[in-house]
Amino acid sequence: xxxxxxxxxxxxxxxxxxxxxxxxxxxxxxxxxxxxxxxxxxxxxxxxxxxxxxxxxxxxxxxxxxxxxxxxxxxxxxxxxxxxxxxxxxxxxxxxxxxxxxxxxxxxxxxxxxxxxxxxxxxxxxxxxxxxxxxxxxxxxxxxxxxxxxxxxxxxxxxxxxxxxxxxxxxxxxxxxxxxxxxxxxxxxxxxxxxxxxxxxxxxxxxxxxxxxxxxxxxxxxxxxxxxxxxxxxxxxxxxxxxxxxxxxxxxxxxxxxxxxxxxxxxxxxxxxxxxxxxxxxxxxxxxxxxxxxxxxxxxxxxxxxxxxxxxxxxxxxxxxxxxxxxxxxxxxxx
Amino acid sequence: xxxxxxxxxxxxxxxxxxxxxxxxxxxxxxxxxxxxxxxxxxxxxxxxxxxxxxxxxxxxxxxxxxxxxxxxxxxxxxxxxxxxxxxxxxxxxxxxxxxxxxxxxxxxxxxxxxxxxxxxxxxxxxxxxxxxxxxxxxxxxxxxxxxxxxxxxxxxxxxxxxxxxxxxxxxxxxxxxxxxxxxxxxxxxxxxxxxxxxxxxxxxxxxxxxxxxxxxxxxxxxxxxxxxxxxxxxxxxxxxxxxxxxxxxxxxxxxxxxxxxxxxxxxxxxxx
Ligand SMILES: Nc1ncnc2c1ncn2[C@@H]1O[C@H](COP(=O)(O)OP(=O)(O)O)[C@@H](O)[C@H]1O
Ligand SMILES: [Mg+2]
Numbered sequence: 001x002x003x004x005x006x007x008x009x010x011x012x013x014x015x016x017x018x019x020x021x022x023x024x025x026x027x028x029x030x031x032x033x034x035x036x037x038x039x040x041x042x043x044x045x046x047x048x049x050x051x052x053x054x055x056x057x058x059x060x061x062x063x064x065x066x067x068x069x070x071x072x073x074x075x076x077x078x079x080x081x082x083x084x085x086x087x088x089x090x091x092x093x094x095x096x097x098x099x100x101x102x103x104x105x106x107x108x109x110x111x112x113x114x115x116x117x118x119x120x121x122x123x124x125x126x127x128x129x130x131x132x133x134x135x136x137x138x139x140x141x142x143x144x145x146x147x148x149x150x151x152x153x154x155x156x157x158x159x160x161x162x163x164x165x166x167x168x169x170x171x172x173x174x175x176x177x178x179x180x181x182x183x184x185x186x187x188x189x190x191x192x193x194x195x196x197x198x199x200x201x202x203x204x205x206x207x208x209x210x211x212x213x214x215x216x217x218x219x220x221x222x223x224x225x226x227x228x229x230x231x232x233x234x235x236x237x238x239x240x241x242x243x244x245x246x247x248x249x250x251x252x253x254x255x256x257x258x259x260x261x262x263x264x265x266x267x268x269x270x271x272x273x274x275x276x277x278x279x280x281x282x283x284x285x286x287x288x289x290x291x292x293x294x295x296x297x298x299x300x301x302x303x304x305x306x307x308x309x310x311x312x313x314x315x316x317x318x319x320x321x322x323x324x325x326x327x328x329x330x331x332x333x334x335x
Numbered sequence: 336x337x338x339x340x341x342x343x344x345x346x347x348x349x350x351x352x353x354x355x356x357x358x359x360x361x362x363x364x365x366x367x368x369x370x371x372x373x374x375x376x377x378x379x380x381x382x383x384x385x386x387x388x389x390x391x392x393x394x395x396x397x398x399x400x401x402x403x404x405x406x407x408x409x410x411x412x413x414x415x416x417x418x419x420x421x422x423x424x425x426x427x428x429x430x431x432x433x434x435x436x437x438x439x440x441x442x443x444x445x446x447x448x449x450x451x452x453x454x455x456x457x458x459x460x461x462x463x464x465x466x467x468x469x470x471x472x473x474x475x476x477x478x479x480x481x482x483x484x485x486x487x488x489x490x491x492x493x494x495x496x497x498x499x500x501x502x503x504x505x506x507x508x509x510x511x512x513x514x515x516x517x518x519x520x521x522x523x524x525x526x527x528x529x530x531x532x533x534x535x536x537x538x539x540x541x542x543x544x545x546x547x548x549x550x551x552x553x554x555x556x557x558x559x560x561x562x563x564x565x566x567x568x569x570x571x572x573x574x575x576x577x578x579x580x581x582x583x584x585x586x587x588x589x590x591x592x593x594x595x596x597x598x599x600x601x602x603x604x605x606x607x
Contacts, residue, residue, distance in 0.1 A: 009477075189451075193451040193452060194443075194450065194451060194452065195441035195443055195450070195451075195452045197452070198430075198434050198437070198438060198441050198452060199438075199439070201427070201429070201430055201434070202427055202430065202435075202438045202439070205426065205427035205428065205429060205430055205435075206426040206427055209426035209427070209438075210438065210439070211410075212409045212410055212413065213438045213439035213440075214410065214439040214440070215438065215439050268429070272427065272428075272429045272430070273429040322429075325479055325482070326428070326429075326479050326481045326482045327482055328478060328479070328482055
């Protein structure tokens with residue numbers, strides 16, 4: 001029962017493939033783009049992308065580990081942005097009211113998603129596809145009705161601006177990066193260190209057995225849906241505060257980008273396997289590919305090709321690593 | 336004699352218009368292995384689903400220690416000490432041995448909000464529990480359950496049930512998918528569970544496996560108990576015949592033998 005460090009043990013971890021993928025991408029862009037993107041000024045560009053994506057990708061990844069999916073995050077980003085802008089920009093109410101409303105709507109949509117998934121036997125892909133369109137419709141309809149426009153300005157000052165929508169460390173890195181790092185640490189604690197994480201994995205492995213083992217699977221499903229849609233609303237809200245305005249459109253790109261980050265990060269699409277650190281690596285990898293292309297001589301239109309290849313490569317590599325983990329048996333000890 | 340741990344009295348079960356079980360009366364006692372035999376479709380799985388809280392009987396009663404109980408959910412059954420181990424044992428193939436052993440009852444260390452899952456303790460207890468059942472090849476609690484052999488997984492699941500205080504162990508065809516050696520492992524573990532005083536309900540349609548561990552046998556034919564007898568009361572051939580629903584296996588064997596004798600040692604062509 002040795003618990004010493006070994007490369008074999010590292011390779012069997014869910015994030016092994018993601019770490020290798022990140023490494024490969026770093027090498028690739030260091031060769032073709034120089035090391036500028038690893039200098040503080042260059043880092044901000046992909047860290048900002050990774051942070052906004054990562055805050056959504058981790059709870060989405062947890063849902064996927066638990067065997068569910070939430071694509072309504074694509075509508076929750078503009079919903080969060082528009083809520084705070086309409087309340088605190090258009091109506092001029094205190095910013096904290098706008099923030100509270102944006103997050104509350106996140107909780108409500110999460111509860112609706114969770115409730116529908118639990119009560120109907122409809123797969124969460126379809127349920128959240130429904131809420132994706134429903135929320136998009138509400139955002140567009142209400143915004144135009146209230147403001148007669150599809151874009152709303154928001155002026156924020158003071159603590160709220162500093163906390164949610166400002167730049168830090170010399171003015172290029174968004175404060176979201178700090179949120180992302182802090183939230184990642186919290187998720188690592190809850191998923192991998194606290195006993196609750198085990199429940200998420202058990203649920204994705206076999207929901208019926210998990211319930212029979214006494215895990216409150218329905219409550220946990222609700223919590224995970226609330227986390228993902230509230231996180232998406234949070235990101236939208238922060239973007240509105242950062243850019244001083246909100247648009248009804250946009251946000252759909254988060255759906256695919258977050259799923260790609262999660263899958264590149266080693267989460268098994270059918271549930272039951274993955275890690276927060278893997279998702280973290282997957283998100284950084286994705287962000288570096290989309291931003292690193294600007295530092296190379298390649299036309300940036302090629303970045304989708306790289307992402308496609310990366311995704312397929314990552315899935316194949318993760319499958320290999322998972323098989324290694326499954327077939328691993330320590331050398332026969334004394335009988 | 337002490338009351339049986341678990342008893343069914345006149346249990347019937349129908350799904351809508353389909354009657355699956357008829358007037359089943361069965362008992363199982365501590366330290367006893369009850370083998371439930373029967374052809375495919377005889378109703379064995381339905382019967383154990385009633386005992387494990389998955390289905391409710393349409394009529395009849397379930398008794399534990401002589402008093403009537405209801406088992407509305409699998410959870411209620413497991414709280415009363417009735418544990419079911421399914422054919423493929425471990426249900427969480429991508430979880431580690433330690434983590435899957437403690438699903439729902441994770442051991443922790445630390446205080447208040449900083450309580451963390453105690454991986455070392457979980458691994459040590461889980462590994463020790465299986466090793467106590469004689470599976471000495473398992474010595475690393477970080478291994479994934481899906482990487483274990485079929486017999487090891489069954490053993491892990493049985494060890495887990497026993498560790499958490501099961502009194503009745505229900506095994507649905509634990510040996511069906513296993514090779515000879517693996518099946519022997521599982522049979523040895525069934526014996527160990529029995530030695531520890533558990534009541535074991537063992538479903539199989541391999542008469543050899545039943546004879547190896549059984550104290551008490553019940554043969555189910557089309558949803559009814561066709562025979563209920565104890566060890567030594569019937570021969571292997573008689574049991575096989577019973578399971579085949581009366582069509583005598585011995586006469587079939589005799590038929591094949593005479594065919595081979597008259598055809599220069601060739602077996603008959605397979606029936607279409
Ligand atoms: N939920 C159900 N609804 C209707 N019929 C069922 C159901 N479950 C089992 N049956 C029927 O009951 C019979 C016995 O099935 P089962 O208990 O699985 O048999 P065994 O495990 O002995 O092979 C079969 O004919 C099966 O079709
Ligand atoms: Mg069956």
